[in-house]
Amino acid sequence: MAHGDQDLALAEAFPDKLFTRALAQCAATGCSLTALRREVLAAFAASTRPLKAYEIVDRLSTPSRRISPISVYRSLDFLIELGIVHRLATQNAFVLCDHDHAQxxxxVFMICQCCGDVDEAVLPGMTRSLAATADAHGFRSRGHSIELQGECEDCRSATSPTGRRG
Ligand SMILES: [Zn+2]
Ligand SMILES: [Zn+2]
Structure with a gap:
């Protein structure tokens, strides 16, 4: 098997920044970016939309090589752990993070129900406030994200013939 060709194809599929960041984070945590993890990352890099696990399985599978969903889930868990991929609970999908925020x-994820686009933003100062609220209820939260459903700016201007803002 021509591994060189495959690496070349992967390298082309990767925006350098993403690949460099993944490698740096792997080095910092003492993990390795295995071939499958790289391929999962490449699937995200090649997509403008959030991906569901089965879509990644389909994209990476070939007639001669069927990727198992469990191994894709393991790679996703790894990339989530690194902070390179986020899970969108309401969409049962995963999205690449191109922000350099703390873990x-x-x-907040703004999910457009019209085109499927997802915009991510950091809510500064919210973590402490959410943790305090959870604490007051004796609740231990496992993640800090809020998902908003609605329409993105592009879709809003496309559906508004007058272009007026309400
Ligand atoms: Zn992020
Ligand atoms: Zn949209």
Whole structure:
């Protein structure tokens, strides 16, 4: 098997920044960016939309090589752990993070129900406030993210013939 060709194809599929960041984070945590992890990352890099696990399985599978969903889930868990991929609970999908925020920041995902686009932003100062609220209820939260459903700016201007803002 021509591994060189495959690496070349992967390198082309990667925006350098993403690949460099993944490698740096792997080095910092003493993990390795295995071939499958790289391929999962490449699937995200090649997509403008959030991906569901089965879509990644389909993209990476070939007639001669069927990727198992469990191994894709393991790679996703790894990339989530690194902070390179986020899970969108309401979409049952995963999205690439191209922000350089701290792992414990509270995030807001603005999910367009029209085009499927997802915008991510950090909510500064929210983590402490959410933790305090959870504490007051004796609740231990496992993540800090809020998902908003609605319409993105592009879709809003496309559906508004007058272009007026309400
Ligand atoms: Zn992020
Ligand atoms: Zn949209």
């Amino acid at each position: 414990d920041e509270t995030l």
